[in-house]
Structures are given as C-alpha cells and as structure tokens.
Amino acid sequence: MNAQPDLDFIKYLKSAGGDTLKKCYQCATCSVVCPLSTDSKPFPRKEMIWAQWGLKDKLVADPDIFLCHQCGDCTAYCPRGAKPGDVLGAIRAFAYTHYGWPSGLAKLASSSKGLPMLVAIPAVIIFVLWLVSGGLVVPSQADFATHGYQQFFGHWDFYWLSKNVFYIDVIMLCAAGLAVFSVYKGALSMWKGMKEHSGIQSTFRPTIVQFTTEFLWPSIIEIVRHTRFRECKTNIDRIQGHLPLMLSFIGLFIVTVWSATANDVLALIPSFHFLHGPMSVWNPVKILANVSAIAMIVGVGILWSNRSRKEKEEGTKGSFYDWFLIWLIMAVGASGLLAEIARWAGLAAPGYVIYYVHLVTVMMLFMYMPYTKFAHLVFRTLAMAFEKYRESPYGKNTLNT
Amino acid sequence: MTDEQGASGAILVVGGGISGLTSALEAAEVGNDVFLVEKNAYFGGRVAQLNQYFPKLCPPSCGLEINFKRVKDNRRIRPFTMTTVKTVTGGPGNYEVTLETAPRYVNSNCTACGECTAACPDEIDNDFNLGMDKCKAAYLPHEMAFPRRYVINKAALSVAGAEAVKAACKYNAVDLEMKPETKVIKVSAIIWATGWTPYDPTKMDNLKFGQSKAIVTNMMIERMAAPGGPTDGAIIRPGDGKQPESFAFVQCAGSRDENHLEFCSYICCMATFKQMTYIRERYPEAKIYVFYIDLRTPGKYEKFREKLMDDKNSTFIKGKVAEIIPELDGGVTVVAENAVTGEKIRQKVDMAVLATGMQPSLAVQGAPVSLNMDKSGFIISEPEKGMISAGCARKAADVVTTNQSSTAAALKAIQISRRS
Numbered sequence: 001m002n003a004q005p006d007l008d009f010i011k012y013l014k015s016a017g018g019d020t021l022k023k024c025y026q027c028a029t030c031s032v033v034c035p036l037s038t039d040s041k042p043f044p045r046k047e048m049i050w051a052q053w054g055l056k057d058k059l060v061a062d063p064d065i066f067l068c069h070q071c072g073d074c075t076a077y078c079p080r081g082a083k084p085g086d087v088l089g090a091i092r093a094f095a096y097t098h099y100g101w102p103s104g105l106a107k108l109a110s111s112s113k114g115l116p117m118l119v120a121i122p123a124v125i126i127f128v129l130w131l132v133s134g135g136l137v138v139p140s141q142a143d144f145a146t147h148g149y150q151q152f153f154g155h156w157d158f159y160w161l162s163k164n165v166f167y168i169d170v171i172m173l174c175a176a177g178l179a180v181f182s183v184y185k186g187a188l189s190m191w192k193g194m195k196e197h198s199g200i201q202s203t204f205r206p207t208i209v210q211f212t213t214e215f216l217w218p219s220i221i222e223i224v225r226h227t228r229f230r231e232c233k234t235n236i237d238r239i240q241g242h243l244p245l246m247l248s249f250i251g252l253f254i255v256t257v258w259s260a261t262a263n264d265v266l267a268l269i270p271s272f273h274f275l276h277g278p279m280s281v282w283n284p285v286k287i288l289a290n291v292s293a294i295a296m297i298v299g300v301g302i303l304w305s306n307r308s309r310k311e312k313e314e315g316t317k318g319s320f321y322d323w324f325l326i327w328l329i330m331a332v333g334a335s336g337l338l339a340e341i342a343r344w345a346g347l348a349a350p351g352y353v354i355y356y357v358h359l360v361t362v363m364m365l366f367m368y369m370p371y372t373k374f375a376h377l378v379f380r381t382l383a384m385a386f387e388k389y390r391e392s393p394y395g396k397n398t399l400n401t
Numbered sequence: 402m403t404d405e406q407g408a409s410g411a412i413l414v415v416g417g418g419i420s421g422l423t424s425a426l427e428a429a430e431v432g433n434d435v436f437l438v439e440k441n442a443y444f445g446g447r448v449a450q451l452n453q454y455f456p457k458l459c460p461p462s463c464g465l466e467i468n469f470k471r472v473k474d475n476r477r478i479r480p481f482t483m484t485t486v487k488t489v490t491g492g493p494g495n496y497e498v499t500l501e502t503a504p505r506y507v508n509s510n511c512t513a514c515g516e517c518t519a520a521c522p523d524e525i526d527n528d529f530n531l532g533m534d535k536c537k538a539a540y541l542p543h544e545m546a547f548p549r550r551y552v553i554n555k556a557a558l559s560v561a562g563a564e565a566v567k568a569a570c571k572y573n574a575v576d577l578e579m580k581p582e583t584k585v586i587k588v589s590a591i592i593w594a595t596g597w598t599p600y601d602p603t604k605m606d607n608l609k610f611g612q613s614k615a616i617v618t619n620m621m622i623e624r625m626a627a628p629g630g631p632t633d634g635a636i637i638r639p640g641d642g643k644q645p646e647s648f649a650f651v652q653c654a655g656s657r658d659e660n661h662l663e664f665c666s667y668i669c670c671m672a673t674f675k676q677m678t679y680i681r682e683r684y685p686e687a688k689i690y691v692f693y694i695d696l697r698t699p700g701k702y703e704k705f706r707e708k709l710m711d712d713k714n715s716t717f718i719k720g721k722v723a724e725i726i727p728e729l730d731g732g733v734t735v736v737a738e739n740a741v742t743g744e745k746i747r748q749k750v751d752m753a754v755l756a757t758g759m760q761p762s763l764a765v766q767g768a769p770v771s772l773n774m775d776k777s778g779f780i781i782s783e784p785e786k787g788m789i790s791a792g793c794a795r796k797a798a799d800v801v802t803t804n805q806s807s808t809a810a811a812l813k814a815i816q817i818s819r820r821s
Contacts, residue, residue: 027653027694028738031745032723033607039745042738077607077723079658 005054009094013051015111017319018090024048024082030074035231036067043067044074044084051087060095061193063390066376066383068092071232086316092376093321099186099379100371106182109371112320122363126171126356129153133167144348148278149339149355165264171359175367183370183378190379194386198395206394211385214392219384224250237306245299245329251292258285278343290340297333300326325373331361410818411436412811413498413588415486416762418446419800420792420807421594422468427811428592429477433818436586437472438484438500443546444469446596447793448800450529452626452679455671455799456701460628462545464800469547482548487583489770493787493817494589504579506553511574513541513549520569523562525554527631530624531599533639534631539566539575544629553577590787590814593772593780594807597759597793600655600662608654608755613727614640616753618654619672626679636683638752641731645687645751648680649735651722652693656758664777666758667797670697673756674709681712689715690748692722692737718746725753759797784813 013021026049031042043064050058059065068088075085093110100106108114130136135154143151153167206214222228224246229239262285267275279286304326311318335358342351369375389395410433414425417439425437439446445465448454454461472478487499507517523538530536538557541549553566555577567575599620602610610616615638617625624630625637637644650673655661673691680687689712696717698706710717720737727733732751739746764778772788773781779797780790791810792803 025657025694026740027657027721028719028740029721029723031738032721032736037745039747042743042745045738045740046743077660079653079660079721081659 006056007054009054009056010051012094012110013087013090015319016090016093016321017316018051018083018087020081020083021048021051021087021090022082023080024052024078024084024087025080027079029077029079030084033073033077034068035071035073035233036069036228037064044088047088047091048082048084051091056094056098057193058197059091060098061190061197063194063198063383063386065091065095066380067228067387069228069232070235071229072234073232076234089322090319092379093319093373095190095379096186096371096373096375099190099375101182101185105368106371109324109368110321112324115320115324118364118368119360122175122360122367126359126363129167129171130356133163135163135167138349138352141346141348144343144351145346148343149351150278152352152355160268161264168359169264171363172366175363179366179369183375186370186375187378187382190382191386194383198390200390200395201397202394203397204394206389206392210394211389215385215388216381218388219381222384223381235306238303241299241302241304241306243299244295245303248292248295248299251288251295255285255289255292293333293337293340296329297337300329300333304330321373328361328365328368328372328374332358332365335361410434411586411588412590412592412814412818413438413486413496413586414592414594416446416594416596416792416794417441417444417480417482418594418596418792419448419465419468420596420794420803421446421592422465422472423804423807424592424594424791424811424814425478425480426468426471426475427808428815429475430471431815433477433815435478436498436500436588437478437480438486439480439482440485441542442482442505442550442552443542443548444472444480444482445545445547449543449545450620450627451623452628452630453675455675456801458675458678465545465547472547480548483552486769489591491587493785494820496588496591496787498586498588498591500584500586502582502584504555504581505550506555506577506579507539507551507574508576508579509550509574510572511550512572513551514571515541515551516569516571517551517553517566517575520565521558521562522565523557523559525557530631531618531621533621533624538562590789590817592789592791592807592810592814593763593794594791594810595762595780595794597797598762598765600666600757600760602654602755602757604661605655605755607724608651608722609725609727609733610755613725613731613733614638615645615727615731615733615751616725616755618755618757619669619676620757622676622679622754623672626676636680638731643731643751644684646684647688647732647750647752648690649722649733649748649750649753650676650689650691650756651725651735651753652691652696652756653721654755654757656756657694662758662760662777664758664779664797665697667697667802668799669756669758671702671705671799673754674698674702674705676754677709677712677715686714688750690735690750691715691717692720692735693717694719694721720746722753759793761794763794782810782813784817787814787817789813 028045031037031045037043065088070085070089072085075083097106097110108117133153135152150164153164156163226239226243262275266272335354339351339355339358342354412428412433413436414421415438417437425435429435448461451461472480483503483505484500487501489496489498491497517539518537521537521539524535525538526532527534527536529543538554541551563577602618625632628634656666677689719740722735722737724736725733732749733753734747734749735753736747761778773783780794782789789810791807795806
C-alpha cells in the first residue's frame with residue numbers, strides 16, 4: 001500500500017486540539033466504551049489511525065466524525081492519553097475548513113491569527129454602511145424613547161421599506177446568504193463523499209419528501225431531545241449548557257422570522273401599521289426574545305465554565321476552534337441584552353455603540369457559521385440523516401443481493 | 402557466620418522469592434554472609450503459587466526445591482520468614498538494618514504433624530489460593546512450604562480454638578504468647594528482591610471483576626490448575642462449579658494503561674498461552690478467544706505462540722476488551738472492537754480470564770526506606786549506594802530474566818562488600 005500522508009493535515013490537527021493523536025496504539029478501547037458508536041461501524045479507533053496516516057479524504061467523508069458528540073468517555077478510558085474525543089473534535093474543525101467556501105474566508109476562520117480580520121470585516125462593512133446611511137448621529141432622548149434602534153440607520157419616508165430594515169436586510173441577508181450558499185455547497189459535497197466512501201450503490205433514491213420525513217426529521221427530533229448527548233457519561237454536564245443554548249437559538253430563530261415578517265410584510269397592510277416600531281416588553285414575541293437571550297447567555301456561560309474547568313483540570317490549552325464560538329455567542333447575547341437595557345435606561349449614545357457591536361457580532365455569527373464550530377448544526381444533522389439513510393433500504397443495493 | 406549481627410561484608414536480601422533466593426545463594430556460595438528476609442511465612446514467592454512456569458513448564462517444586470536445599474545446606478545464609486525491614490541507617494559498606502519478625506505462634510519444636518490443623522475449629526481465607534477457599538487458622542501455608550513449619554493466625558482464633566490447638570500439639574510447639582521481635586544487623590549492601598503483586602482487578606471498573614463469578618484472574622487460573630489448589634487441579638467456574646465450554650482471555654487487563662499500570666507486564670501473553678495448555682489438557686474441545694493489543698512473545702517464546710495459534714478451537718482477536726457484561730446464566734459477554742475487520746464483537750463465554758499484570762510490591766505496600774523508584778514503583782539500582790534491585794522489583798520480567806538480574810545483583814553486592 002502506498003500511503004501519502006498529508007503532513008499539513010496532521011499539523012493542523014495538532015494545532016486544533018488533536019496534539020495527542022500520535023499516542024494512539026490502536027487497542028480499540030475507545031470504540032467499545034463509546035456510548036454512541038454502533039456495532040457495525042464503530043468509532044473512533046478507525047478515525048485515529050486514519051488521522052495518524054493523514055488520510056484526510058477518508059475522514060472528511062466519514063459521517064462518524066460528526067456522529068461523535070465528544071462525550072469524553074473514550075478519552076477517560078484511553079490507556080495512552082491519546083484523547084480520541086479531542087482528536088475527533090479537531091478533525092471536525094478541519095472538515096469545516098475543508099468544506100468552507102470561499103476557502104480564503106474558511107482558512108481565516110480556522111485560527112486565532114485570523115481573529116483581527118474576522119472582526120474587522122463586519123466591523124468595517126457595518127461602520128461604512130452606517131456612515132453612508134447618514135444615521136451616525138446620536139438621537140435625541142425623545143426619539144430614542146419612541147424608536148429605540150429602529151432608526152439606527154436613519155429614516156426615510158419610503159413607506160414600503162423603512163431605511164433601517166433596508167440596511168439591516170442588506171447586511172444580514174448578504175451575510176446569511178453567503179453562509180447558506182457555502183454550507184449548502186459543503187453539505188452537498190459531504191453527502192456525495194459519504195455516499196462514495198460508504199460504498200453505497202443504491203438502486204433507488206429517496207424523494208425530497210421521503211428524505212425529509214424518514215431521515216432528516218427523525219434526526220432533528222433526536223437533536224432537540226438531546227437523545228445522544230444523554231448517552232454520554234464523562235461530559236454529561238454539557239447538556240446543561242447545550243440544551244438551553246440550542247433552545248435559545250430556536251427561540252431567537254422564531255423571533256427573527258416573526259419580526260421580519262411583521263415589520264417588512266404584515267406592517268404594510270394598513271390596519272397592521274402598529275407592527276412597526278419597538279415591541280412592548282409584554283409582547284409574547286418580545287418575551288420569547290428576552291427569555292431566549294437569557295437562556296443563550298446562561299447556556300453559553302455554562303459551556304464556558306465547563307470548558308475552562310476541564311482545561312484547568314487536565315492542564316490542556318484550549319484551541320481557537322473551541323473557544324471562538326463560545327466567545328462569539330457570548331458577545332451576541334451580552335451585546336443584545338445590554339443594548340436593550342440601554343434603551344430602557346434611555347442611554348442613547350452608549351446604546352448606539354452597543355447596538356453597533358451587536359450588529360457586528362450577529363453578522364459574524366451568520367457569516368462565519370459554515371467555518372466555525374457552529375457548522376456542526378448542519379453537518380452533524382446531515383451525518384445523522386446519513387446514518388439513517390445508510391441503514392435504510394435506500395442505502396442498500398436491494399436488487400443485486 | 403561468626404556472630405549474630407553479621408560479619409563485615411554481609412549482604413541483606415529483602416524478599417525470598419525466586420529472585421531473592423537466587424541472589425542469596427549466588428552471594429553465599431562465593432563466601433559472603435547473607436541475611437535473607439521474607440515477609441510471608443514461607444519462601445518461594447509468586448513462583449510457588451504457579452501451576453507451571455517457564456521456560457520449561459515445570460511445576461514450581463522443580464527449581465524451588467533445589468534452591469531450598471541449597472539454602473538449608475549453606476551455613477552462610479540466615480533465612481528469616483515473617484520478617485520485614487523497618488529501618489536502614491548508615492551507608493554503603495556499613496548499613497545498620499532493623500528487622501522485625503512477626504510472631505508465628507509456633508516455635509521450632511514443630512514437626513509439621515498437622516494435629517493442630519485437624520483440631521482447629523476456626524477458618525480463614527486462604528491467601529495462598531487468593532481467597533478462593535478457606536483454610537484453618539492453624540495451618541501450613543501450602544503443601545511445599547519451606548520452612549516446613551505451621552503458622553497460627555492468632556487474630557482469627559477463638560478462645561475454644563486456642564485451647565484446642567494448644568491441646569492438640571504434642572511437642573509444645575504452640576506458643577500464643579509470642580511477641581514481635583526486632584533485630585539489628587550490619588550489612589554492606591542490600592538487594593531488594595521484593596517482587597510483585599497481581600494488579601487489583603477491581604480497579605478496572607469496566608471489566609466488572611467481582612460482579613460475576615465467571616470473571617477470574619490469570620493467577621486464579623494458576624491456583625485452580627495447581628494440584629494442591631482450591632479445586633485440586635480442576636478449572637471450573639467459581640460459585641457454580643460449571644466446567645466452562647468457552648473461555649475469553651482479556652489481555653493487558655490493567656497493563657500498558659496510564660490509568661493503571663503504564664508499563665507492559667511482560668509475562669501476561671505467555672501466561673495466557675501457558676494457561677491455554679492447561680485448558681486444552683482438561684477440555685480438548687473448549688472454545689478459547691484471546692483478545693489482545695499485541696502478542697508479545699519475545700525470543701524463543703515465539704515457537705510456543707505459533708504452536709498455540711494453530712489450535713483450531715482458539716480464536717485470536719486484535720482488540721482490547723473494554724467492557725464485560727455479566728449474564729443471567731452465570732456466563733459473561735466480553736465486548737471488543739476487532740481492529741482488523743473494524744467490527745465490534747460481543748462474545749458470550751462461560752469464563753473470562755483477566756490477564757492482569759504485575760505491580761511492584763513496594764508500589765502497593767510502600768518502601769520501608771527511601772529508595773530510588775520510577776513512577777511505577779520499580780526500584781532503580783544504585784550500586785554506588787549499595788542499594789541494588791533484582792527480579793520483578795526491578796522490572797516486570799519472566800523467571801529466566803529475573804534469575805539473570807538476581808545473579809547480576811549478587812555480583813554487585815559482592816563487589817561492594819569486598820570494597821569495604
């Protein structure tokens with residue numbers, strides 16, 4: 001066998017938390033103690049040797065690297081301190097960069113060296129647009145009390161699309177659009193890769209409806225229930241952080257969709273004009289937004305403290321890949337909540353600065369989603385759907401068996 | 402030997418197993434005075450507990466017996482059983498060592514007639530058989546025990562038991578008033594041949610030792626297979642006595658594992674192959690599954706491995722057992738990933754044998770004096786200080802290697818004694 005190990009790949013894994021990789025001696029304890037690995041396709045032993053050999057093509061097309069929830073049971077029982085859980089995390093980090101498009105942006109998001117640029121891009125874009133919009137003035141106390149941040153980018157008398165919404169849409173829809181396109185490209189390429197490497201030569205293809213109802217939806221149910229997370233033993237306390245965080249994202253997603261619909265569509269109907277403008281604190285949507293925001297901060301705070309504690313206990317240094325998302329979510333949550341508090345307090349000038357920071361962090365969250373740990377949202381879901389697909393009749397050659 | 406405290410140039414050997422016996426004899430037979438101390442009531446150590454041992458698959462009587470005879474015949478060796486080292490002061494060439502001998506409650510009048518055992522009503526766990534059966538509180542440690550003298554476990558003796566034992570002895574050998582004795586000796590060098598202890602299998606929580614009678618250790622198999630053992634040579638499942646139709650050997654149970662013993666215990670692969678021969682003698686058709694990381698059979702042991710790997714009822718699986726599930730029928734299911742095929746195996750067997758490794762005894766008990774030890778508890782020799790390690794106190798090894806290092810240790814000790 002002629003193996004061409006990719007040294008850069010191995011170097012990358014070491015930098016992303018997989019520095020213990022070479023200690024593995026293939027005893028396969030990990031695959032047995034892993035509560036999530038199946039009998040027919042156990043992991044993470046095989047991933048450990050592929051990674052040692054630098055077989056990155058095999059790894060990025062391996063659904064098992066995403067089925068891993070980093071329970072840490074393998075790491076706890078590993079006789080060599082090879083930390084398979086952390087190595088698989090590093091492989092996932094590599095996969096996000098690998099599937100990321102455009103690749104320059106994906107590379108930028110893969111190490112702390114890119115951090116200044118990662119912040120600067122949205123900061124400059126939003127600042128320039130803020131400048132161009134003419135909204136860069138501190139509003140009067142009265143205006144701030146009536147409109148809140150609704151005239152952050154100024155105001156025009158074009159009824160069908162308020163100036164603020166126009167600017168926010170330009171920024172966020174572009175950022176989200178790029179992310180959606182990138183992650184769609186990545187997901188498609190991953191699915192193809194997974195299919196190829198699994199040796200599936202299926203005779204039949206599921207329709208989109210079948211794919212959704214039979215593979216995707218059951219996976220989403222599993223994710224929402226945290227079914228697999230609950231199998232973990234060593235890192236079981238992560239659920240306390242991850243569950244509220246995930247629910248807060250779902251809550252905020254609903255809030256965002258509603259706000260966009262209410263502000264940009266429904267409010268155009270003359271009798272629904274009142275939907276413009278800041279919501280009352282007692283508006284159910286606002287309540288959901290505030291509860292979600294607090295859940296977000298609490299959830300990510302728990303994950304933050306768990307991770308710091310673990311690093312302290314094990315004497316390991318955290319990787320940028322692990323910390324970036326935690327920092328970012330914390331920044332989004334904290335700036336959002338602070339902006340709201342500033343509005344209640346009537347502090348216009350600080351409020352506007354905080355709101356600017358909030359916009360920058362939200363844009364970062366959207367735009368870098370495919371390249372950061374946030375991408376697991378899509379890739380893990382897809383891998384779980386693939387696992388179900390692989391086991392289904394569609395994943396088997398039912399004619400020639 | 403010229404005086405009780407030892408002439409100048411005497412050597413102390415701590416530990417009376419195969420390693421300590423070898424060191425003591427090698428040194429004494431070239432003319433050095435030797436104190437040989439052993440904490441058990443008998444000499445022979447772990448080898449005495451085996452059914453057969455390498456390289457020739459001899460019973461332990463072969464090898465130990467000749468050594469016992471050499472010890473008996475050699476007036477330069479002063480053997481002490483039930484004795485431990487308390488303190489060491491001084492320096493190389495001039496050590497002063499305090500020894501403490503625990504009371505045996507049986508004096509030198511004992512003729513090993515066995516009347517006290519017959520009369521004793523009280524029972525204790527038989528340590529020699531790893532607690533698999535009971536013995537009387539007045540007992541001979543094992544059939545081949547040397548010195549051939551009974552021992553009494555006074556703490557386990559009832560008042561009636563004490564009376565009965567005393568009354569049964571015709572030779573006035575029972576002395577329940579015996580006290581611990583200390584003794585100070587002068588030696589020029591100390592050989593540490595403190596040996597090993599089977600690693601505590603309950604420490605591997607995923608292997609569930611103690612939760613099913615079907616899970617045994619390799620040392621338990623040795624005792625079962627031995628003629629004088631708890632089952633008189635039958636390999637049966639403890640508890641229900643079933644004759645197993647299938648066995649799983651769990652290699653590296655606690656060895657090569659930084660959570661347990663981080664070193665390779667060296668002997669467990671060969672012990673497993675050897676125990677496969679015990680099983681074959683008793684159950685020619687039994688299925689044997691050996692789960693391993695690597696099979697380490699150095700040198701000429703390779704031939705032995707090849708022979709046993711040809712056995713048609715034996716299967717070798719590359720993959721460490723990381724979970725054992727006790728089953729309702731008394732058997733167990735062992736779980737491993739076959740690293741060659743990449744599939745998980747769940748093998749139901751009647752008996753699982755944990756090939757546990759050897760932990761240096763001083764790592765378990767603690768050293769009586771400050772010794773240069775590695776982090777696993779193996780003693781690193783410091784000949785310049787007159788502290789020399791031998792056998793499994795030095796590194797995990799088989800009997801052949803142990804004897805080589807014991808001879809080497811004797812030579813070092815002799816050099817120090819002649820220098821001073």
